[in-house]
Amino acid sequence: MKFQLLLITLVFAFSLYLFAIVDADPASDRAALLALRLAVGGRILLWNTSAASPCSWTGVFCEKDRVTRLRLPGMGLSGTLPLGIGNLTELQTLSLRFNAVNGSIPPDFVNLVNLRYLYLQGNFFSGQIPEFLFNMQNLVRLNLAHNNFSGEISPSFNNLTRLDTLYLENNNLTGAIPDLNAPPLGQFNVSDNKLTGPIPARFSHLDASAFEGNSLCGEPLQACPGTGTDSGSKLSGGAIAGIVIGSLIGLLLILLILFFFCRKKSSGDNQLKDTATVKRADVEIPAGNIARDSGNAGASYSATAKGDARSSGTMNLVFFGKVSKVFDLEDLLRASAEVLGKGTFGTTYKASIEIGVVAAVKRLKDVTAPEREFREKIEEVGKMVHENLVPLRAYYYSRDEKLLVYDYMPMGSLSALLHGTHPFSGLSF
Known part of the structure; x- marks a missing residue:
């Protein structure tokens, strides 16, 4: 009895050995390819099946009489x-992409222990x-895109520790993307599926196109609901402080600019006497240099003033027409001034001169005309x-001051004067 049992065991072991030898034989590769030819149609029917070795068939590549690559795209x-x-069993590359193969992947694929590149995209696998x-521990590139695969993406992809490329786009996959932390995936695409939930942080560096066509959130897509505020707070702690400090500095600068603007404006509207004090070194001229004449032509007075300017380097008031009372610039600058109004070209003052003359003085602003041009225009007026x-x-x-002196018309207006409703009232010089 023991002998019979031993004999059966030896026969079984020898059969397994013979099966292993046959399984590793090139003839088994040929038989596998013929089975594929019988199962699927297409141009592989053109294989010359009378040849003893399949290594000459289209799409079949061998090393040492064993099939290592099968490319039938x-x-x-x-x-x-x-x-x-x-x-x-020696197959390293299998490419059946862009055909019309359907159904499921045969379970004996697990025997392809040397397979590194598997391309099944563009078919109807389901x-x-x-x-x-x-x-299949040696897989480096796995492309199952553009098929009809369904169900969830299994976290068991972490078992493929050599996997670098995983393409699963354009399928019917559902659920969330697992945190595939074991394989250092360099290329990953799950676009155009039915996936939901957040994108794992390790994929945030990828292009958004790898996740579009789903209901996913998180980088590189838009932030997930309820997380944008928290992440923003963590990132903006220092930024908020910078914004506050910058805003305070900006506010102080604005206030400082407004202060100087208002101060400049108020100083410009001060009494003519105050302006004269600041500019006294520029405008103080001895009374002997006043240009005067009794003629009617303003050109003669202008000539006199120009002569004075050339001789002394300074200028005084230039008068027009007949004058009964003469005052100089010093008298005008000492006069008490009262603002009558402001216009486009300057401010008008009522100047009460000590000698008893009241005049209207218009102080021009923002007039940058050269001296010669200014004199010609004023002489015409x-x-x-x-x-x-x-x-x-x-x-x-002068360079800094330009004044026009008119008769003062008290308690009247231009309209009243033009229409004769107010008698002319003024003092002649």
């Missing part, structure tokens, strides 16, 4: 893959991604004589 293959492909794929025009009595020009 776009060959018009249709139907389902048969059992038997797992006998290609069902869940089979678990036995996660035992001074020559104008009309009953409805207030005569220009004198003017003063």
Whole structure:
């Protein structure tokens, strides 16, 4: 009895040995390829099956008489893959992309222990991604895109520690993306599925196109609801302090600018006497240099003033027309001033001069005309004589000050004067 049992054991072991030898034989590769040819249609039917070795067949590549690569892309293959492909135990690359193969991946794929590159994209494979794929430890590139795979993405992809590329786009996958932390994936795409939930942080560096067409959130897509505020707070602690400090500095600068602007404006509207004090070194001229004449032509007075300017380097008031009382610039600057109004070209003051003369003085602002041009224009105005025009009595020009002196019309307006409702009232010089 013991002898018979021993004999049976030896026969069984010898059979397994013979099976292993046959399984590792090139003939088994040929048989596996013929099974594939019978199961699917397409151009592989053109294989010369009378040849003893399949290594000369289209898409079949061998090393040492063993099939190591099977490339049949776009060959018009249709139907389902048969059992038997797992006998290609030396196979390293399998490419069946862009055909019309349907059904599921045969379970004997698990025997392809040397397989590194598996390209099945562009077919009609369906069902869940089979678990036995996660035992193929040598896989480096796995492309299952553009098929009809369904179900969830298994975290068992972490078992494929050499995996670098995983393409699963354009399928019917559902659920969340697992945190695939074991394989250092360099290329990853799950776009155009039915996935939901947040994108794992390790994939945040990828392009957004790898996740579009789903209901996913998180970088590189838009932030998930309820998380944008928290992450923003963590990132903006120092930024908030900077914004506050910058805002305070900006506010102080604005206030400082407004302060100087208001101060400049108020100083410009001060009494003419105050302005004269600041500019006294520029405008103080001895009374002997005043240009005076009894003639009617303003040109003669202008000539006299120009002569004085050349001789002394300074200028005084230049008068127009007949004058009964003469005052100089010093008298005008000592006069008490009262603001009458402001216009586009400057401010008008009522100047009460100590000698008993009241004049209207217009202080021009923002006038940058050269001296020669200014004098020519003013002299033309001074020559104008009309009953409805207030005569220009004198003017003063310097680089920093430009003054026009008119008769003062008390308690009246231009409209009243033009329409004769108010008697002319003023003092002649």
